[in-house]
Amino acid sequence: MLSGYPRGDGRKGIRNVVAVAYLVECARHVAREIVAQFKPLFGDADFDVANAHHAAPEVHLIGFPGCYPNRYAEKMMERIATHPNVGAVLFVSLGCESMDKHYLADVVRASGRPVDVLTIQERGGTCSTIQQGVEWIHHVRELLREQPTVPMRLDELITGAICGGSNGTSRIAANRAVDRALVMLIAEGAACVFDRTAACEYEIKSCEARPELADAIIHCLAKATRYSRTVGRGGFAVGNAGGGLMMQEKKSLDACANSDALPDVGIVKPGDILLTGGLYLLECGAGRRATFGLPKISDNAEIRELIACGCHGILSTTGRAPVVGSAISPVITVCAHPTMFRNLCGDMDVDAGHVLEGCSTLDQIGRGLFSLTVAVANGTRSKSEMLEHREFITSCNSFEPIGPACLPASAHDEMLHKKSLGLMAA
Structure with a gap:
């Protein structure tokens, strides 16, 4: 019997990742710098596999570089943002890309996961957006750390x-x-x-x-x-x-x-x-x-x-x-x-x-x-x-x-x- 993280659609995850997703190449740097602020779980010498489900969730960088519409790419982002192994999502937007950030955020929110959207053009630029992203992830990681696991077959x-x-x-x-x-x-x-x-x-x-x-x-x-x-x-x-x-x-x-x-x-x-x-x-x-x-x-x-x-x-x-x-x-x-x-x-x-x-x-x-x-x-x-x-x-x-x-x-x-x-x- 395994232990998994329950999701709103009935599936269960074996990881509880916070995904930071840039929605255009112009937002990659900000998203990458947000992720870089968090020490990887595997750098901890005292990491205990037996308590892995109660450790601070990992923060992973994903994204799409294109500045043009493509239904396939949007579907990939939607599916991965609601993947069983994902516990929360932070979308990082420049503000003028074609990817529909509001639709994606609504999909993630409907799945019961914490989600936020940072639009660089509206959040004061690079440094300010990075700071706000880091603060949001600190808060969400504490929420996910307390999330109980359930038996998984x-x-x-x-x-x-x-x-x-x-x-x-x-x-x-x-x-x-x-x-x-x-x-x-x-x-x-x-x-x-x-x-x-x-x-x-x-x-x-x-x-x-x-x-x-x-x-x-x-x-x-x-x-x-x-x-x-x-x-x-x-x-x-x-x-x-x-x-x-x-x-x-x-x-x-x-x-x-x-x-x-x-x-x-x-x-x-x-x-x-x-x-x-x-x-x-x-x-x-x-x-x-x-x-x-x-x-x-x-x-x-x-x-x-x-x-x-x-x-x-x-x-x-x-x-x-x-x-x-x-x-x-x-x-x-x-x-x-x-x-x-x-x-x-x-x-x-x-x-x-x-x-x-x-x-x-x-x-x-x-x-x-x-x-x-x-x-x-x-x-x-x-x-x-x-x-x-x-x-x-x-x-x-x-x-x-x-x-x-x-x-x-x-x-x-x-x-x-x-x-x-x-x-x-x-």
């Missing part, structure tokens, strides 16, 4: 999985270890959502028993392929080749190992809240066509999209060992390359390379990863959290809404209920 946990920085070891060790951890989580009723690259559409379809969902998977992955060809690049990067992968299809097969042992039960778009337990595919490809100004997103942006779907934490597999984490939700990094893990052991959480060296089995690594996921959900800090990695990126994008074929049949009625609560895109 594993079937209320949502876990994201991403395969980033792949090399030849990813499919052999890291992704298959995550497979086993996901099997155990889903057996407990939990929901898991993962991203997957294109070029393996028909391998995926052959694993899916429901024809309508299999066709929907092919459709969304084909869109991602067309988009990548139009913009001139896909999910295959220079680092993948340097790690021993020679083609997009090989990288995709590596990513597909994240779901080899499980049937797909649904597809979600960024910002759609998962309806029931089971495994979900996150469609990361953009909408109908590539548009100027909508770039191919990075692994950090895909992690943010997983978080926008309500993921409490992220399992990130890699053979190239990126030293990153995320704001809002903890990232657990599973490294498949033994030498890379030893070089960067201070940044990596799980050494799946033990499988390649014959020191452990995939089942043993999977069980350990399952236990670590539960421990992190209950207050233990991942390596990226301890190192204060809080990467966050939001860009413009556009997505078509999902259709009923993308949902498990048992979730159709729940979909209507969730839409009525505003938890899922119409």
